[in-house]
Amino acid sequence: MNPEPNVGAVARQFQIEGEFSSAAPYGSGHINDTYRVFFDQAGLQVRKILQRINSKVFKNPVALMENIQRVTSHLAAQVAGDPDSNRRVLSLIEARDGRAWHVDEEGSHWRAYHFIDRARTYDAIESPDQAYQAAKAFGHFQQMLTGLPAPRLHDTIPDFHHTPKRFLALERAIAADVAGRALLAKPEIEFALAHKSITTVLLDANLPERVTHNDTKFNNVMLDDATGEGICVIDLDTVMPGLALYDFGDMVRTATSPAKEDEQDLSLVNMQFPMFEALVRGYLASTGAFLTKEEKQFLAFSGKLITFEIGIRFLTDYLAGDAYFKVHREGHNLDRCKTQFKLVESIEQQEERMQNLVQSIA
Ligand code: ADP
Ligand code: GN1
Ligand code: MG
Numbered sequence: 001m002n003p004e005p006n007v008g009a010v011a012r013q014f015q016i017e018g019e020f021s022s023a024a025p026y027g028s029g030h031i032n033d034t035y036r037v038f039f040d041q042a043g044l045q046v047r048k049i050l051q052r053i054n055s056k057v058f059k060n061p062v063a064l065m066e067n068i069q070r071v072t073s074h075l076a077a078q079v080a081g082d083p084d085s086n087r088r089v090l091s092l093i094e095a096r097d098g099r100a101w102h103v104d105e106e107g108s109h110w111r112a113y114h115f116i117d118r119a120r121t122y123d124a125i126e127s128p129d130q131a132y133q134a135a136k137a138f139g140h141f142q143q144m145l146t147g148l149p150a151p152r153l154h155d156t157i158p159d160f161h162h163t164p165k166r167f168l169a170l171e172r173a174i175a176a177d178v179a180g181r182a183l184l185a186k187p188e189i190e191f192a193l194a195h196k197s198i199t200t201v202l203l204d205a206n207l208p209e210r211v212t213h214n215d216t217k218f219n220n221v222m223l224d225d226a227t228g229e230g231i232c233v234i235d236l237d238t239v240m241p242g243l244a245l246y247d248f249g250d251m252v253r254t255a256t257s258p259a260k261e262d263e264q265d266l267s268l269v270n271m272q273f274p275m276f277e278a279l280v281r282g283y284l285a286s287t288g289a290f291l292t293k294e295e296k297q298f299l300a301f302s303g304k305l306i307t308f309e310i311g312i313r314f315l316t317d318y319l320a321g322d323a324y325f326k327v328h329r330e331g332h333n334l335d336r337c338k339t340q341f342k343l344v345e346s347i348e349q350q351e352e353r354m355q356n357l358v359q360s361i362a
Contacts (some may be wrong), residue, residue, distance in 0.1 A: 005104065011037045011050055013102040014093045014112040016045065024352055028123055029235070030325040031057050033044065047115040048093065052108050053101075058237060061109035063154040065101045066238050068111075070153070071145065073212075087116050087224075087231055089144045119222040119231050125255045128278035133223060135251050135282030137230025138216045140243055143286050145211040153211060153240045158278035158308075160214055160238060161246045163199040163309045167192075170316045172198040179321035185334055191341050192312050198305055202245060207295055212242035214351065216252040217261075236315065244287065245302035251279050252303025253310060257343055262335045269339050271346040276303070276354055284362060300354035311340030 007023040017040035026036040026049070033052040036357055038045045053061045068090075075089040076362070082088060093112040095102040102110045125131055160163050174189055182189065213220075213233065220235040256275040259268040280299060284291075318333035327333055335343045347354070 003106065005033075005052060007035050007037065008053075010102060010110050011035075011039075011048070011112070013110075014048075014050075014095050016048055016093060016112065017041050021045065021228070023050065027121070032237070036100070037112075043121075049115055050110060050111040051113075052104075052110050052302050053237070055108060055255075056272055058156055060154070060156070061101065064156045065109070065111065067153045067156060067239055069100050070072070071148070071236060071239050074148050075141075075144055077270070078147075084231070086114075087119065089232065090114075090116075090122075090234055090236065096214075113350055116222050116232050116234075116318055118225045120225065120235070120245055121219040121222055123219050124258055124260050125275060126258065128274045129228060130223060130257045130325065131251075131275045131278040132219075132282035133228055134221045134228040134255055135230075135248075135279040136284050136285050137221050137233055138213060138247055138251060139283040139286030140230075141213060141233040142210065142247060143290065145239075146290055148211050156238055156242050159242075160240070161242060161306070161309065162203070163305060164203065166312055166316070167196060167199045170312045173316045173319040177319060179319060181319055181321075181334075184331075185315060185318060185337070188311075188315050188334065188341060191344075192315060195344070197306055198308060201301065202243060202298060202305060203299075204296060205294060207243050207298070208292065209241050209243065210244050211239065212244060212247050214238035214240060214246055214250075216247040216250040219254075244291060244329050245298050246306060248279070248283055248299055249302030249304075249306025250310075251283070252276065252300075253307040253340070253343065255279060256303070257339075257346070259339060261339055262332060263339050264335055266338060266342045269342040269346065270351055271303075271343060273350060273353065275352075276300075277357055280358060280361060296358065299358045299362065300351060303352065303354075304344055306338050307343050307347065311337050311344065314340060 008020045021038045023035045023037040027034045033292040034089045035050045037050050065125045079085045079088045092100050156217045215238045221230045222232045224231045256271045314333045314337035
């Protein structure tokens with residue numbers, strides 16, 4: 001665990017006008033540390049976002065920031081003529097030395113973004129319209145990045161969505177049982193082992209590599225307060241080469257069940273068909289023209305796979321003694337794993353209907 005940072009001192013290292021006034025932790029991410037900071041600009045309180053990159057997870061923060069610089073510049077050029085263009089793309093604030101990041105005394109890398117006003121994120125989905133808007137925005141994000149000029153982006157986390165390798169990590173964690181928790185997770189371990197055969201399906205399908213977001217959970221898109229439009233895709237650390245279906249799958253995982261990721265009442269965790277339909281329609285509205293027939297065929301399956309994948313990652317981390325994801329209570333990672341596996345079951349019960357829907361509109 002990093003020591004408590006002096007957020008004010010870090011904030012002053014960025015080219016932000018006015019006097020630093022305050023900072024507080026912000027958002028509910030599992031990896032980085034995010035702060036909302038206020039600067040006094042001639043009596044006006046102006047907000048900015050400041051983030052400390054988790055260097056245990058992101059081994060090469062400079063490569064990561066190079067990716068984000070290239071991606072945000074490309075996106076800014078794409079939306080340049082649109083109304084409200086400055087709210088449609090994250091925009092980095094340079095550090096005083098002209099770089100896009102600042103390194104503090106502990107060696108941690110920080111970045112700052114302009115604040116997207118009049119929009120917010122949600123930790124749980126509330127309506128099919130929100131699902132439609134989120135999927136359309138994530139799809140548009142992929143569409144705009146189909147034209148990203150070479151070279152290939154850095155892999156900020158190699159094999160991030162390589163499900164078979166994630167499964168191998170789980171098998172190792174079960175065997176090692178370093179935290180002595182395997183007995184407490186017996187039903188979840190059995191569920192995982194019984195699903196091993198699905199892990200290779202997407203990799204075996206020979207789908208095209210694209211530039212993808214790779215962390216398209218519902219709280220990584222900001223919805224406009226007034227219109228509900230998915231106005232800005234955020235959390236760009238894992239934007240790198242990947243499969244389009246990794247992104248669609250993570251939308252199914254986080255935007256078809258109205259329950260939170262760590263809900264303890266599993267009766268609330270269910271794949272709701274109208275949400276799924278809205279996701280498919282929203283996503284295809286912006287990607288229908290470039291996705292291949294093969295990619296479209298796996299839309300429903302990708303939801304099951306990515307939900308299972310994140311489920312086994314939570315389980316692996318529970319068995320490893322909570323080394324990766326931030327936890328806020330005893331058994332937190334196991335609770336998260338349980339919601340994912342409940343959702344996998346719910347998807348399995350409706351998979352045929354989901355597939356039929358995709359076939360009828362894709
Ligand atoms: P994490 O890795 O912690 O999830 P995010 O980049 O997703 O970090 O940011 C955490 C939260 O902060 C988001 O859910 C969003 O509500 C808010 N946020 C992030 N960037 C901005 C921004 N540029 N403007 C306004 N709010 C933001
Ligand atoms: C992490 O940083 P955050 O909270 O958006 C994780 C994702 C998981 C997600 C599960 C770099 O995302 O892969 O899907 O938690 N990010 C990383 O909620 O591992
Ligand atoms: Mg986030």
